[in-house]
Amino acid sequence: MKKRRKDVHIGKNPARYERHPIFRQHLTRGQKAADKISTFGGSWTFLAVFFIFLAFWIGINSWYLLSDYFDPYPFILLNLILSCLAAVQAPVILMSQNRQAERDRIDAKYDHQINRKAEREIQYLHKRFDDLEKTLRKK
Secondary structure (H helix, E strand, O other): OOOOOOOOOOOOOHHHHHHOOOOOOOOOHHHHHHHHHHHHHOOHHHHHHHHHHHHHHHHHHHHHOOOOOOOOOOOHHHHHHHHHHHHHHHHHHHHHHHHHHHHHHHHHHHHHHHHHHHHHHHHHHHHHHHHHHHHHHHO
């Protein structure tokens, strides 16, 4: 019995992925970093770590509230840190979203080209079929 080779693109057209412009694209370090940061920044892992950090910060400052504390109750330093994080994270996520929109436009254009080619081939086959039908009717 021969073993079947497992295809990387099961259920997908492998020729499409070899020639697709998105897969031939070379990314800069900044683009790669933006993608990784936005992937982590929009994950449940980030939310869990961030929630633990906030709980830890508030817990430490509330416990020290009875004695000596470094960030009193309104947690102004924590608000500053959160604002800085939002100010840095938002543009990075927007850059990644812009790149995704660019990928989607390229993908849609490529799909349109493939569909047009398929339409031309179908029209050619219809013409050939009509020619064959005429030839058979003459006989």
